[in-house]
Amino acid sequence: MDFFETVMVRRSVRVFQEKDVDALDVKQIIESSMQAPSAGGLQAYRIYLVRNKETLEALAFAAHGQECVSKAPLAIVFTADQKRSASKYQERGFEFYSVQDATIAAAYSQLAAAALGLGSVWVGGFDPFEVSRLVRAGAYEVPVAIIPIGHPAENPARPQGRSMKALVREV
Numbered sequence: 001m002d003f004f005e006t007v008m009v010r011r012s013v014r015v016f017q018e019k020d021v022d023a024l025d026v027k028q029i030i031e032s033s034m035q036a037p038s039a040g041g042l043q044a045y046r047i048y049l050v051r052n053k054e055t056l057e058a059l060a061f062a063a064h065g066q067e068c069v070s071k072a073p074l075a076i077v078f079t080a081d082q083k084r085s086a087s088k089y090q091e092r093g094f095e096f097y098s099v100q101d102a103t104i105a106a107a108y109s110q111l112a113a114a115a116l117g118l119g120s121v122w123v124g125g126f127d128p129f130e131v132s133r134l135v136r137a138g139a140y141e142v143p144v145a146i147i148p149i150g151h152p153a154e155n156p157a158r159p160q161g162r163s164m165k166a167l168v169r170e171v
């Protein structure tokens, strides 16, 4: 699948088959995330792989009961490593770059999953303290996204989206 096809086919998939994600696919997804740009090349994020059923269920509970988390064979939690970015960029790194680093890495994971024929969804609605506790995140780590990944059991339509006219200004 070429890049533009990957971008166009990626949709939020919230229902998965009861089938594990191949270990090589997991590796390729993580490696893709690690290629994402990051402020100063610091990669100020952490990546937590969750495959344990009980932890997936607890994560889903922390995400206000979203079943796409508990029913996925795998969820990846991306956290922003605020201290790492602050070591070079002080306040801006702490508050902003670390979150951006983690966000871009998470976005790459979704594109990689799509390129592999897998489905994923960005879950941002969760209790951050509970998610941190569940993945045993360190101090000054902020969970940015939970990305459940699996073999799709649905084929969502592309949302309408906003028009280019609404989104783009030539200045």
Ligand SMILES: Cc1cc2nc3c(=O)[nH]c(=O)nc-3n(C[C@H](O)[C@H](O)[C@H](O)COP(=O)(O)O)c2cc1C
Binding pocket: 010, 011, 012, 013, 014, 066, 068, 121, 122, 123, 124, 125, 126, 156, 158, 159
């Ligand atoms: C910051 C952010 C938070 C989101 N949180 C959730 C969420 O908690 N649960 C969910 O089902 N989808 C969530 N989504 C997915 C969006 O609903 C989805 O991307 C959007 O509807 C567009 O659909 P598409 O991904 O198929 O293009 C989130 C997406 C983003 C970027």
